[in-house]
Amino acid sequence: MNPLSIRQVPTYIQKEIDLISKRVKPLVKKSSTYAFVSIPLILFSLTNLIILFFxxxxxxxxxxTILIFAAFAAIGMALSKESKTLQKEILKKTNDYIIERIKKSSIVPDFKKKEFMNLIKAQPVLGFNTFINFLEEEKRLSNLERYV
Structure with missing residues (x-):
């Protein structure tokens, strides 16, 4: 379930969130599965190794026995690392979509588009918040155009 769909967000923002979710859903599923498997595997293996040694x-x-537990711990750590790599890929795909969406906008002026894109490039982790600000600005400007 999308965490932003719980909050009351306008439909124009929810539509964009859904489009982004469709693009990254397979990666999110794979990343969460890896993380879900890796943590217990690491904890189980390291706990048993410590108990054996003490x-x-x-x-x-x-x-x-030590070799088996060490192999399980190594597999768990590899899965954890892969999960983190997938999280970075999710962030990159999300920000790439956001930047393309900003470029396609015909309502927002070019100087504002560059501002939003520079903010996303400077702080990729906050890209989603910047995108929501962009969508609100776009909606505000489209409402102004209707009345003019």
Whole structure:
């Protein structure tokens, strides 16, 4: 479920949120699955390794068990890293769509479009908030054009 759909947002903003969601949905699903699997895997493996070392020390008979837990921990860390990489890709795809959408606008003046695009490029994490500000500005200007 989209967290912004819970709040009362205007339909013109919700439409854009839905378009962005469709573009990044497969990546979000994959990233959340990786994160969901990686955290328990890491915690389980590291906890068991610590328990083994504190209770028994290092015995030659335990090397297979230690190797298995270490492999699980490594897999969990790799999944966590992949999840973080996918989050960066989601942010990039979202901001790329936002910038293209801003460029396509015929209502907002070019100097304002450049301002919004520069803000998104300077602070990519806040790109969505900037995009909402852009959409509100676009709506305000389109309402002004109707009355003029």
């Amino acid at each position: 209770n028994n020390g290092f015995n030659r008979e335990m090397w297979i």
